[in-house]
Amino acid sequence: MEPIIILNREDIRRTLGRMAHEIIETNKNLSKIIMIGMRTRGVPLANRLAAYIKAYEEARIPVGVLDFSLYRDDLGSRDLQPAVKSTSIPSGIDGKVVILVDDVLFTGRSARAAMDALIDLGRPSAIKLAVLVDRGHRELPIRADYVGKNIPSSKDEEVQVKLSETDNLDEVSIYKNSEAGKCL
Amino acid sequence: MSSSILIKNGRVIDPAGTIDRQADVLIRNGLISNMSGKGQFEDAAVDQVIDAEGMTVCPGLIDLHCHLREPGQEDKETIKTGSEAAAKGGFTTICCMPNTKPPIDTAAAVSYVNSIAARDSAIRILPIGCITKNRKGEELAPMYELAQAGVVGFSDDGSPVIDASLMLRAMQYAGPLGLPIIEHCEDLLLSGGGLMNEGDLANIFGLPGIPAAAEEIMVARDILLAKNTGIHIHIAHISTRGSVEIVRFAKKLGIKVTAEVTPHHLTLTETAVAGYNTNAKVNPPLRRDDDVQSLIEGLNDGTIDLISTDHAPHTTSEKEQEFGLAPAGISGFETALSSLLSLVHQGKMEMVKLIEAMTVAPAGILQGRFGKLGTLSPGSIADVTIFDPNREWRVDASSFISRGKNTPLHGKTLKGKVIITISRGEVVYRLDP
Amino acid sequence: MTENSLNENQGIEAVSWNRKHLLDIDDFSTSEFDLVMKTADVMKDVLSRPIKKVPALRGKTIGTLFYEPSTRTRSSFELAAKNLSADVVNLAASSSSIAKGENLIDTVHTLEAVGVDVLIMRHPIAGASHLAARYAKSSIINAGDGAHAHPTQALLDMYTILKHKPCIQGLKIVILGDSRHSRVARSNIWGFTAMGASVTLCGPRSLLPVGLTGQHAVYSNIKLETDISLALDGADVVMALRMQKERQSAGLIPDIREYVAQFRLTSERLAAARPDVVVMHPGPVNEDIEISSEVASGPHSVINEQVSNGLAVRMAVLYLITGGNKE
Numbered sequence: 001m002e003p004i005i006i007l008n009r010e011d012i013r014r015t016l017g018r019m020a021h022e023i024i025e026t027n028k029n030l031s032k033i034i035m036i037g038m039r040t041r042g043v044p045l046a047n048r049l050a051a052y053i054k055a056y057e058e059a060r061i062p063v064g065v066l067d068f069s070l071y072r073d074d075l076g077s078r079d080l081q082p083a084v085k086s087t088s089i090p091s092g093i094d095g096k097v098v099i100l101v102d103d104v105l106f107t108g109r110s111a112r113a114a115m116d117a118l119i120d121l122g123r124p125s126a127i128k129l130a131v132l133v134d135r136g137h138r139e140l141p142i143r144a145d146y147v148g149k150n151i152p153s154s155k156d157e158e159v160q161v162k163l164s165e166t167d168n169l170d171e172v173s174i175y176k177n178s179e180a181g182k183c184l
Numbered sequence: 185m186s187s188s189i190l191i192k193n194g195r196v197i198d199p200a201g202t203i204d205r206q207a208d209v210l211i212r213n214g215l216i217s218n219m220s221g222k223g224q225f226e227d228a229a230v231d232q233v234i235d236a237e238g239m240t241v242c243p244g245l246i247d248l249h250c251h252l253r254e255p256g257q258e259d260k261e262t263i264k265t266g267s268e269a270a271a272k273g274g275f276t277t278i279c280c281m282p283n284t285k286p287p288i289d290t291a292a293a294v295s296y297v298n299s300i301a302a303r304d305s306a307i308r309i310l311p312i313g314c315i316t317k318n319r320k321g322e323e324l325a326p327m328y329e330l331a332q333a334g335v336v337g338f339s340d341d342g343s344p345v346i347d348a349s350l351m352l353r354a355m356q357y358a359g360p361l362g363l364p365i366i367e368h369c370e371d372l373l374l375s376g377g378g379l380m381n382e383g384d385l386a387n388i389f390g391l392p393g394i395p396a397a398a399e400e401i402m403v404a405r406d407i408l409l410a411k412n413t414g415i416h417i418h419i420a421h422i423s424t425r426g427s428v429e430i431v432r433f434a435k436k437l438g439i440k441v442t443a444e445v446t447p448h449h450l451t452l453t454e455t456a457v458a459g460y461n462t463n464a465k466v467n468p469p470l471r472r473d474d475d476v477q478s479l480i481e482g483l484n485d486g487t488i489d490l491i492s493t494d495h496a497p498h499t500t501s502e503k504e505q506e507f508g509l510a511p512a513g514i515s516g517f518e519t520a521l522s523s524l525l526s527l528v529h530q531g532k533m534e535m536v537k538l539i540e541a542m543t544v545a546p547a548g549i550l551q552g553r554f555g556k557l558g559t560l561s562p563g564s565i566a567d568v569t570i571f572d573p574n575r576e577w578r579v580d581a582s583s584f585i586s587r588g589k590n591t592p593l594h595g596k597t598l599k600g601k602v603i604i605t606i607s608r609g610e611v612v613y614r615l616d617p
Numbered sequence: 618m619t620e621n622s623l624n625e626n627q628g629i630e631a632v633s634w635n636r637k638h639l640l641d642i643d644d645f646s647t648s649e650f651d652l653v654m655k656t657a658d659v660m661k662d663v664l665s666r667p668i669k670k671v672p673a674l675r676g677k678t679i680g681t682l683f684y685e686p687s688t689r690t691r692s693s694f695e696l697a698a699k700n701l702s703a704d705v706v707n708l709a710a711s712s713s714s715i716a717k718g719e720n721l722i723d724t725v726h727t728l729e730a731v732g733v734d735v736l737i738m739r740h741p742i743a744g745a746s747h748l749a750a751r752y753a754k755s756s757i758i759n760a761g762d763g764a765h766a767h768p769t770q771a772l773l774d775m776y777t778i779l780k781h782k783p784c785i786q787g788l789k790i791v792i793l794g795d796s797r798h799s800r801v802a803r804s805n806i807w808g809f810t811a812m813g814a815s816v817t818l819c820g821p822r823s824l825l826p827v828g829l830t831g832q833h834a835v836y837s838n839i840k841l842e843t844d845i846s847l848a849l850d851g852a853d854v855v856m857a858l859r860m861q862k863e864r865q866s867a868g869l870i871p872d873i874r875e876y877v878a879q880f881r882l883t884s885e886r887l888a889a890a891r892p893d894v895v896v897m898h899p900g901p902v903n904e905d906i907e908i909s910s911e912v913a914s915g916p917h918s919v920i921n922e923q924v925s926n927g928l929a930v931r932m933a934v935l936y937l938i939t940g941g942n943k944e
Contacts, residue, residue, distance in 0.1 A: 079631070084655075390803055
């Protein structure tokens, strides 16, 4: 099946802009915010959101990178271990409002792993979750605070986010995965 | 009395009679009755006809050096299983080393082995007696008594006689008995703790090496003592280029020395130890290509007289241990001829030379004391081996008759297989079709 | 892999590591070395945090089976396993249990029967971990087998060097002491030469490898040197090995004093090396025998760093080896 494009470059720009506004609206004290991108595609999204907030409010939001591989709940059952990458948080997270950023929210397992990883790094006053796409099918009681786009999908479909920083192209598409169940 | 057998259409090789031609062999009353050109004997006149078309017919193979483990280590091998394994490998006479438990250092021990052999073995088993009591290298064994009981030579094989003065006395004492001293040449202080051939691979595997000099020093020492005493020294399982050169030099000087080499030292190198394969752990250790070349040259030019298997069976659980703990030795009867035929197939050795080194040459050491062996000439004992030099087969140690499944050749394909073994005019082994 | 986690696996880069066991590094590719180094960096970061523990190996059981006493290596592995949230069971077997004929394969199977997923093994006989691996269902990590190999020590040594040098290629590395009997030297020779360093083994001739014929590439590219001043000249890295006192009684050297006189790594001797030379020692150090206290605790020494890096490297190895069901 040919992929159906859900969001193009312009759509993504507008969506992220709107999300930035929502973040500004719901956080009175922007200086307490730290934006943390979940590897891999959450990282450019976190940077973009921070850039929008700076453009709208002149507030410099620190951006960190989180690798939560060591906290995944499927380690050991995978054929190969995920490659672990560095985690870098620019300042401490104690007492901060951490906004975790990811591209797609699906089962909620990545967000769970990321939260566990964060909590081992310090004690934020709150953790919030921002995702570009929420495609449903949660397996854990997790919801996003900021959602770019809800995309109802079936489990044998795949939602693919491409970003210019990682894929040379801004695009969100959905397609049927004939080989659902086999991981990439 | 045994039946008559006609072996037809084979390539008959009898190095003793310098025969290598298509011929038929007739066996009557346990003896070689006659040999003739193809098709000259009547099938009807005999009890059994063997069609040896495409096969080689030679005197029964003689092994001067093997370990049958009985008495004392019957979990490794017995005279029954060992002799059956030998027959399967084409051997009709095997000489067993005395490192049993107890060792063969008394006439009683010799007669024990002989009695078990008479009961359990279809082929000829000839014991070798100890040089020293209990193989301890301290006091001479009763060599006269052992000779009277019928041993074919004296050896403390597995251990060398470290004390040179004791070896000198052993030679002086054994001289009048007319039997050879067979020495396992190893300076234990030099080889001490060594587990494989010294060299690059030993360094890479982190295993302590056994230097060639550990063997060569003893070869040289024993040859000098033999020169001094004038007795016959037989060097067991020679394995290095240096040893070959020392023996060659000694022969030039007219010293009464003979030497044997094993199939594994002629066909394998130290690389077989890779992966800590304890089935390639053997003493002396497998050496390098250069040594193997030298051993083949030595055999071809007569420096080395004969081939012995040093069949050394061990249990699987003993070999499934850490490399340093596993005992040394290879179970060799059932692959000896087949692996050696690779030398013929590769053009490194003449077929006649190979047969000679396994028949008439070892028979020479036995000095005709057990009848006319190692030849197919009329009147000699009807020990005959028939093999197909081109038949390919895959070595499966689990199918060995020997209790020792310890072979580095497991899984390898060999070319050449024994089809029938005849001992004293009786078929004692026949390959299942 | 569950169907459900499909989408969230997007963009997850899997490691190129297909080893079930770590027996030696003789067949490591440069990308495998690189992977261990990169993974160790992440582990080092974990170790720098207030909470030095991640749940990566939760539910896994790591066994240590040491036939030789070694508190240091065993504790390093144990701590590495615990930092990854694995459970650890220690089986201290003595050398005497080998002599008593306790079968290694049986012992391995017994430990597997109680649920060990990874078995870390030290044994006085070369090749023992290869034997265990041949019969084991669990993963075997060789923590030293006789004089043969000590792969995690070599990996941590490489890691430590890379913290001080941009790359290993082109470095002049001197291994000083008893390289003939040293598994640390043997594994490091594989690693250093694979990464393109030039390796010099220096020590009394009776403690350097013997019987080399140059047949095998790895030993034809290393230098043997009995003159320490020539060996140290221009060295980028000097690794002093522990001098075992038994070597004297075994007659390999006349006495320790004579060794000290010729081969102790002192500041005067080290002056021949490059000014940015890195001094290493696999520990435990016999101070003032193979290395002077001054050098061991001096500005060039990275000996303590080796210990802490060892923890990170062993965490990396445990993480990599526990992935999936490799055969």
